[in-house]
Amino acid sequence: MGATALRNGPSPVPAPIDSIVEVRGISKTYGNVEALRSIDLDFPRGKLTSLLGPSGCGKTTLLKIIAGLIRADGGTVAINGKHVTAPGAERAFVFQDFALMPWATVMRNVAFGLELRGTNKAEREEIARRYIAEVGLAGFEDKYPHQLSGGMRQRVGLARALSVDADVLLLDEPFSAVDEQNRRKFQEDLIRLRTNQNKTFIFVTHSIEEAVYISDRIVLLSPRPGRVSQIIEPEIDRSGDPERIHRDRHYLDTVEEIWQGLKQYVE
């Protein structure tokens, strides 16, 4: 398949050498809707993996099960080899609607994860200040969320997730409530961030372009019931100018290929 390594599921995918998150046989049913059916997945350490699929494929449900926010009906999730069923310090979540506390400043919002862990004020504000700068919001520490644009709000959400120093960052369609220009900038920043921070990212999106643009690995889910239909590893060189990726031939080919695969689910 040219530059793109394709493995056809749903048969179990051979485990990568070092996987930080292992999902085994996860299933979930809401009422009589089967959201997920026996999902087996491995998420390699230090990589950005996207969960991509049409609406109703259970990608957000899967992410929230990994986060420990939703209980699965069956199957297990292991982080660093340890089974988890509840949220934990090794995972941090970035929410689609930002989930910022409107009554708290940017500083307190970013430091909130540390506040809940009992880190003292001086220390957590120092850490928070560093990550506020890291996401490009230096100078906005004392502003309130309603004084920020959508894009800036999500940067606060990202800084909060970074400041707790989790190994795994779980991002639930983080850019879907952000306008187009900000989204492009944000995606570029995420690529840069990924190289700076030695973290594993699990990223839920419904945008094919976004998934191909930022991901090391794309897990395609098919809907009703949600199942792994394909795993794609786009071989795109992201070292240079992020702008260039949009014109990269591999990028364009992969987007087209995924679109052809997903077309059947679109009415």
Add this chain to the structure above:
Amino acid sequence: MTLFGYRVPMMASLLVWCVVWEIVGRLDLVFLLPPFSDVLVAAVSLVQTPSWQIATVTTLRAFAMGMALSILVGVPLGILMGRVKIADDLLGMWVNIFSSAPLSAIVPVLMILFGFGEKTIVAAVFLFAIWIIVLDTRAGVRHISPSLVEMARSYGASRPALYTKIILWAALPEILAGIRLGLIRGVKGVVIGQLLVAIVGYGALFETFSRNFRMAEFWALTIILFAFALLIAELIERAEAKVEYYAGARQ
């Protein structure tokens, strides 16, 4: 309000009504309505009497105690009903009945329970004020965005932390609105309670004035009471305006 292109402040309309009152009073049509100026004179002398001062202290204390009690019980009860379905199913019906029931009818029963004293007045304030506080708090808790609760859980919030750091704050605009409405109902409770008990505070004064046809003083006391109710409602509204900026930011 604008008049002939000029902006007229709200108080101006009040002034018009005062003038109307004065004229009707001067016409001496009904003895129940003395001229407004007489009422003002009566008010000035009334506030200097020890009986008014003592009655005010008694009334304020009973009001403050009843309100404190209804906030301390009402807010946690509303949060419980907003978060726990069983509690909501069990209590919802009663809270709704009590919030719209003619509570004045129950005050005599309170008198039997608590005697002819301050306790009955406090109980009356509590009974009048608490239900709207419970209902508004419940509504506020119900409207908290689920992702805010998920956020707290995902960052490891303990149960107490979830309530004190997220739920209470996120529902604060509605809680304050409930308290504001509760305060106004509480004023009603304190007056009705005192009128029925009739031997304490403003109730005793009202009783004395109306029985002896001292209408100027009667109206003066009424106006003082109205002014007090409006003043505290205004104060709470100020506090609400401070938190309103984030009420709109919530989804």
